[in-house]
Amino acid sequence: MDYSRSTSNHMDSGGSRFKDFTFFFSSDVDLPLEVKICNLEGSRNPNSYSELVKDPDLRLKGLNQLGRKSDLYVECYVASDHCDSLTLPHRTRYKTFTHSWSWNEKLTLPVKIRNLPLDARLVVTVWDIVGPSKRAPVAGATLPLFSSNCKLRRGRQKLYLWPDKEGDSSAKCSTPAKPEGYDEIDRLEKLQKKQEAGDIPKVDWLDKLAVQAIDKIREKEIQKTNKHHLYIELPKFNFPLVFHETEASLPKGSSFRSTSSGPLGITAAVVDLEMFKDNLVEAKHRRLVRSHRADILDKELKPNADHRDHLNTVLKYPPARALTAEEKDLLWKFRFYLTQNKKALTKFLKGVVWSDPLESSQAAQLLESWAPVDVDDAIELLGPEFQNAAVRAYAVCQLQKACDDDLLLYLLQLVQALKFEQKDVPSSSQDSLAEFLIKRALKNPVLASRFFWYIKVERGDKKYGEVYSSIDAKFRRSIRRLPDGTLRLDALERQGQLVDCILNLARGIRQSKDPLFKKIEKLQNQFHDTKHGLHSLLPVPLPLDANVTVTGVVAEKCSIFKSNLLPIKLVFQTEAGDYPLMFKHGDDLRQDQLVIQIIMLMDNLMRKENLDLKLTPYKVLATGPDQGMIQFVPSQALASILQSSYSSLLAFLQQNNPDATAPLGVSPVVMDNYLRSCAGYCVITYLLGVGDRHLDNLMLTDDGRLFHIDFGYFLGRDPKPFPPPMKLCKEMIEAMGGSSSVQYTKFLTYCFVAFNSLRKSSSLILNLLSLMLDANIPDIAIEPDKAVMKVQEKFCLELTDEEANQHLRAIIQESVSALFPQVIETIHKWAQYWRK
Numbered sequence: 001m002d003y004s005r006s007t008s009n010h011m012d013s014g015g016s017r018f019k020d021f022t023f024f025f026s027s028d029v030d031l032p033l034e035v036k037i038c039n040l041e042g043s044r045n046p047n048s049y050s051e052l053v054k055d056p057d058l059r060l061k062g063l064n065q066l067g068r069k070s071d072l073y074v075e076c077y078v079a080s081d082h083c084d085s086l087t088l089p090h091r092t093r094y095k096t097f098t099h100s101w102s103w104n105e106k107l108t109l110p111v112k113i114r115n116l117p118l119d120a121r122l123v124v125t126v127w128d129i130v131g132p133s134k135r136a137p138v139a140g141a142t143l144p145l146f147s148s149n150c151k152l153r154r155g156r157q158k159l160y161l162w163p164d165k166e167g168d169s170s171a172k173c174s175t176p177a178k179p180e181g182y183d184e185i186d187r188l189e190k191l192q193k194k195q196e197a198g199d200i201p202k203v204d205w206l207d208k209l210a211v212q213a214i215d216k217i218r219e220k221e222i223q224k225t226n227k228h229h230l231y232i233e234l235p236k237f238n239f240p241l242v243f244h245e246t247e248a249s250l251p252k253g254s255s256f257r258s259t260s261s262g263p264l265g266i267t268a269a270v271v272d273l274e275m276f277k278d279n280l281v282e283a284k285h286r287r288l289v290r291s292h293r294a295d296i297l298d299k300e301l302k303p304n305a306d307h308r309d310h311l312n313t314v315l316k317y318p319p320a321r322a323l324t325a326e327e328k329d330l331l332w333k334f335r336f337y338l339t340q341n342k343k344a345l346t347k348f349l350k351g352v353v354w355s356d357p358l359e360s361s362q363a364a365q366l367l368e369s370w371a372p373v374d375v376d377d378a379i380e381l382l383g384p385e386f387q388n389a390a391v392r393a394y395a396v397c398q399l400q401k402a403c404d405d406d407l408l409l410y411l412l413q414l415v416q417a418l419k420f421e422q423k424d425v426p427s428s429s430q431d432s433l434a435e436f437l438i439k440r441a442l443k444n445p446v447l448a449s450r451f452f453w454y455i456k457v458e459r460g461d462k463k464y465g466e467v468y469s470s471i472d473a474k475f476r477r478s479i480r481r482l483p484d485g486t487l488r489l490d491a492l493e494r495q496g497q498l499v500d501c502i503l504n505l506a507r508g509i510r511q512s513k514d515p516l517f518k519k520i521e522k523l524q525n526q527f528h529d530t531k532h533g534l535h536s537l538l539p540v541p542l543p544l545d546a547n548v549t550v551t552g553v554v555a556e557k558c559s560i561f562k563s564n565l566l567p568i569k570l571v572f573q574t575e576a577g578d579y580p581l582m583f584k585h586g587d588d589l590r591q592d593q594l595v596i597q598i599i600m601l602m603d604n605l606m607r608k609e610n611l612d613l614k615l616t617p618y619k620v621l622a623t624g625p626d627q628g629m630i631q632f633v634p635s636q637a638l639a640s641i642l643q644s645s646y647s648s649l650l651a652f653l654q655q656n657n658p659d660a661t662a663p664l665g666v667s668p669v670v671m672d673n674y675l676r677s678c679a680g681y682c683v684i685t686y687l688l689g690v691g692d693r694h695l696d697n698l699m700l701t702d703d704g705r706l707f708h709i710d711f712g713y714f715l716g717r718d719p720k721p722f723p724p725p726m727k728l729c730k731e732m733i734e735a736m737g738g739s740s741s742v743q744y745t746k747f748l749t750y751c752f753v754a755f756n757s758l759r760k761s762s763s764l765i766l767n768l769l770s771l772m773l774d775a776n777i778p779d780i781a782i783e784p785d786k787a788v789m790k791v792q793e794k795f796c797l798e799l800t801d802e803e804a805n806q807h808l809r810a811i812i813q814e815s816v817s818a819l820f821p822q823v824i825e826t827i828h829k830w831a832q833y834w835r836k
Contacts, residue, residue, distance in 0.1 A: 024237065025244035026152055029113040031146075037074045037092050040101035040126060042161070042228030068730060071096055072138060074230070076124045078109055078145070079169035080117045082668030087111050091127075113152070113235070118243050119146045123167035124159060124177070124230065139228050140167035141177035144596065152241040154234050161228040206545055209348035282325070288751065290332055290359050299336045307334065315344055318797055319766050320788045323350055335366060342371040346380050354388050364390040375402045376764035379410060382433060383770055384419040389422060392423045396436045404444045409601050411437075411447065417452040418471060419464050434471050438478050450621075451475070452492050457590070457622055461776065494540045499623045501532055502570070506585040506627075510566050514612040520560050523568065527555035541554055544581055544621045544629040550574050569632065580632035589628035591619045591777050595688060595711035598765065602684055609752060613680030614673045616699075616707035625776075633707070639695035642731060649700065650736035656702045664737050670704035675743055677706040678732060686726040686811065687758065687794045691718030693727035706732075715779045715790050724815040733816060751812065752805045759804060762795045 075091040090107045125140040139161035146152055159177040168175045186443075192214060193198050195207065303311060311334065314327050323331075328351030331338065338344040345367075352363040367390060380393035402410070415503045418434055431439065443447040455475065458468040479485045479492075505526055509519050527534050534553045550572040557571035557578065567584040600617040618631040638649065646652045650664060657670040664671065685693065691713030700706050708727075713719065736743040760763070766788055773784045780787045796804050 022241045022608070023151075023242050026116060026241050027114045027244045027246045029241065031235070033078065033111055033112055033113055034106055034235055035076060035109065035111045035122065036106045036234075037076075037229040038156075038233060039103065040074075040161075040230050041770060042227065055519075071129050072101055072126055074103065074124060074126050076107065076109070076122055076167075077169075078111055078116070078120055079121045079123050079142075080121065081171045082117075084169045086120065090363060094412075102455055107433045113241070114246070116145060116152075116243075118146055118150065119171075121169070121173070122765070123169045123805065124232070125167045126161065126228075126230065137164060137166045139163045139230075140165045140175045140232065142167050142173045142175050143177035145234075150243040152234075152243070154241065155236050157232050157234060159232060161230055163228060258393065278435060286329070286353065287359075288354070290356075290362070298333065301334055302337055303334050311338070311344075315341070315347055316797075317347070318792050318795075319346070319763055319770065320792055323347065327351070327740065339366065339370045341404065342373045343377065345370050345373050346377050349381065349386065349391060359407065360388060364388065367391070367394045372401075372433055373398055375399060375406065375410075376761070376767060379417075379764070379771070380767040382414070382420070383767070384420045384774075387420070387422060388720055392421070392433065393431075394434050396431055404440070404447055406451060406604075407440060408447055409597070411450055412454060412597050413768045415458065416771045416775050419467065419774055421467075426451045434474065438471075438475050441475070442478060442482060445491075445541065446546040448479075448488070449492065449495070449541055449543065451624060452495070453543055453621060456496070457624060460625060464774075477479065491540055494538065495543045498534075498537070498540060499543060499627075499629075501534060502568070502583055503585060503624075503627055505532070506566075506568055506583060506811050509560065509568070510585065516560060517560060519566070521559060524555045524558055527553045527558055542579065543623060544619050544631060545579075548572075548574050548576075548579055550579065554578060580634075582630040584630065584634050585627045587628075588626055588778065589620055589622040589630070591626070591640075591714070591779060592630070592711045593622050593628070594772060594775070594777055595690065596620045598688060598768070599684055601765065601768070602761075603680075605764075606680075606754060606757050609757050611757055613676040613750065613754060614705050615680050615684075616701070616705050618709075620705075633699070633701070635699040635701045635707070637696050638698045638700060638731065641700060642695065649731055650737075652700070653704055653735065657704065664743070666704075670741065673704035674700075674706060675736065675747045676750055677704070678728075678736075679747050680754055681706060681708050682726045682728055682812070683751055683754045683758065683808075687791060688714050689716035689790060689794065690714045691716065691723055693723070694732070695729070698727065713779065714792045715778050715787055717782070725811045726815045728812060730816070739816065748809070748812065751808060755808050756801045756804060759795050759797065759801075762792070762797060 004059045029701055071094070075095060076091045077089040078086040080086055083344055087109050090104045090109055092105045092107070122143045122145055123140075124143065126138040127135045128138045130136045141155065141159040141161050143153070143159055143208040143406065157177075160179050161177075162175040164170035165175055191200065192211070195202065307330065309328060310327075314323070314331065317323070331344070331348045332353045335348055338348060349363065352359060354360045354363075375398065378395040381391055386392060388394075399407075399414075407414075414433065416435060418437075421433055422573070437451060441451040452475070455468050455472045459465050459472060461468065476489060479489045482488065484617045505523065508526075509523055512519055512522065514522065529535075535555060536552045537550060539549045539551050542550050552573045554573050557580075559569045561569060561582070565584060565586045567582050567587075570581050570583055572579045572581070596617055599615065603613070603615045603617055606613060616633055616635050620628065620630050622628040636652075639654050641649060646655070650666070653666045653670060653674065654664070657667040658665060659667045662668055662671065684690075685708060690708065692710070695706070697708060697710040697711055698706065733739055733744065736747055738744065769791060770788050773780060773787060796807055799807060
């Protein structure tokens with residue numbers, strides 16, 4: 001462990017600057033960090049009888065067996081503030097102990113001393129073997145490798161161990177190896193360490209007596225305090241080792257720009273520490289250009305042909321694209337000219353420096369004379385990028401134009417936009433977003449029900465829970481002021497009670513160890529039981545669909561799906577008949593809820609252009625972070641159809657909807673439903689990057705409508721390797737009569753029309769997705785900064801309609817001809833078979 005000689009040679013070779021100093025720089029030590037694990041001092045008490053009864057494996061611990069010590073081992077690694085583990089854990093060899101715990105083993109950690117950061121710390125844990133493949137922490141400690149005066153610790157170290165804890169690698173360490181407090185043994189060991197380092201003169205006969213006396217004092221102290229200490233040794237050097245980072249230097253012969261001295265110019269990249277700060281010259285230029293003095297001249301400005309083309313290009317940018325400084329200046333320069341263009345407002349506002357009071361006041365005044373924007377642009381102004389109160393009030397004012405049906409489609413995102421509202425803003429004549437949503441909810445019970453549940457789920461958010469709790473309280477106060485407010489609030493409360501009751505039953509079913517048929521029988525009996533009050537209910541709006549009023553649960557029709565989470569099939573009794581749905585507990589449905597909402601929105605957008613693709617966007621409502629309701633649509637999975645007596649999907653359609661006069665023996669209406677729905681879902685799932693598509697989550701109704709379920713993966717994520725761009729398997733093509741049939745050509749036409757129709761509304765879709773970046777959606781949370789861009793790229797907005805059709809045709813051909821997904825589908829089929 002003595003590195004003094006090798007280190008000195010290394011230092012001297014590095015230059016003569018160390019000859020006149022009595023310390024070294026850590027950045028010059030090109031040696032690995034070595035730690036010698038010496039011995040453990042302290043005694044351990046056996047586990048109590050009650051602990052042994054609770055966990056029989058504890059009897060295998062050495063301290064619970066007479067006549068032997070525990071077979072312990074030590075594990076250590078290096079951590080820092082920016083990385084929980086700079087190295088992989090290294091451990092001592094397995095040893096059997098009889099009298100004391102002593103290893104005297106050197107561990108070489110895979111990190112060099114020159115690479116150690118100033119906040120590097122050694123994390124140590126002593127482990128005990130408890131059973132086969134089972135271990136338990138005996139004690140742990142965390143030792144900063146550099147002391148408070150930036151010197152690397154060296155030589156023998158005494159670590160105070162924290163019993164029954166692993167070493168804590170976090171910045172706020174809970175297992176410090178050098179806790180506050182100082183006792184006699186610590187003082188003596190510090191003197192002994194100084195003597196070993198040569199700071200105290202050595203006298204052999206006196207040193208031996210002193211060491212013996214210190215050992216006796218240590219033994220008495222250990223027996224008295226029952227503390228554990230681990231002794232280790234760090235590398236020793238002749239001089240102190242001071243922390244120092246290697247200075248960045250340019251490679252020899254390099255320069256800041258390409259040179260003509262050789263065949264290839266060499267460019268060196270140098271970090272500009274002020275690159276994120278404002279350029280003072282540019283800031284002054286901007287203030288001069290955008291001052292009030294320029295208003296009179298700018299009002300008369302009109303762009304020339306080049307400027308007009310540039311402006312048109314900028315206005316076509318998708319919402320997520322950032323503007324350059326030149327583009328922002330151009331938009332400001334011609335701001336009065338652009339006031340007649342409603343699509344230019346959001347781009348103009350992105351170029352405003354809102355931290356400048358004069359500039360922000362000019363922009364706010366200009367809002368009054370701008371052509372009113374559409375709802376999709378108003379939604380963009382409610383995002384986190386726009387914090388100005390005047391801009392957000394303007395956006396809320398434009399939302400007044402949205403009808404209740406459209407507002408219901410956007411409500412999920414508008415509730416998320418409440419997170420970005422500023423507190424303590426001066427009151428104005430215009431409503432805030434929260435006040436606007438509450439007022440609209442009071443006028444429409446269906447809107448109120450959805451608003452109630454969206455707010456209820458967000459109240460559990462750790463970061464924004466207080467914001468939503470205050471909005472919920474304001475919503476309840478507003479309802480109570482209505483003439484029928486007490487009844488309406490009671491209906492919402494009974495919705496919550498209904499969900500809580502079902503949740504309690506679902507938890508009990510999951511905890512039961514009975515076979516499935518017993519669980520179903522038990523569930524039906526509980527629904528019949530009057531104490532739960534579910535068999536007969538006071539009329540209450542269904543949380544999943546407030547247009548439906550339920551009066552009870554049809555117990556004998558309820559069941560449990562054969563799945564790991566045991567979702568419950570509920571059948572509610574309504575005035576119009578039975579209403580089946582699925583209640584899931586233990587699964588976060590907020591991602592499914594978002595994807596279904598986007599599908600509903602896309603369906604609505606295409607219907608406005610007279611394009612009905614027979615989609616089936618069933619309803620989903622997350623009633624909590626791990627629970628929710630899903631509308632049950634009578635249908636069969638393509639996998640079960642192909643595994644049944646039907647030889648193909650076409651045979652299924654022929655048997656359920658026969659027509660001898662039709663080309664494929666299927667009713668023309670049903671075949672058209674199939675072609676339209678296939679096209680719609682192929683395009684939509686491609687745009688959203690929906691993954692994990694297999695024949696078990698593709699459903700088909702008796703009237704030929706195909707639809708997708710289970711959206712646990714989207715934005716390009718997929719658990720299977722090499723997924724196709726869209727799910728379009730050969731079985732689906734065969735049901736159309738093959739790739740050379742008239743039906744397949746019709747299917748392609750529907751795909752092209754749907755793709756270009758949705759491209760026209762891409763801004764609205766992207767704006768809604770951008771408001772969900774903080775919504776705790778799993779696949780968005782992985783890369784929130786790239787989520788919108790992933791969908792934006794799929795739209796291919798830089799292409800013309802004809803070019804987009806050719807691009808989509810290539811995607812479809814690639815998906816149809818992909819061989820690997822067929823192999824994966826076969827593997828999935830066999831996996832499902834063996835699981836059953």
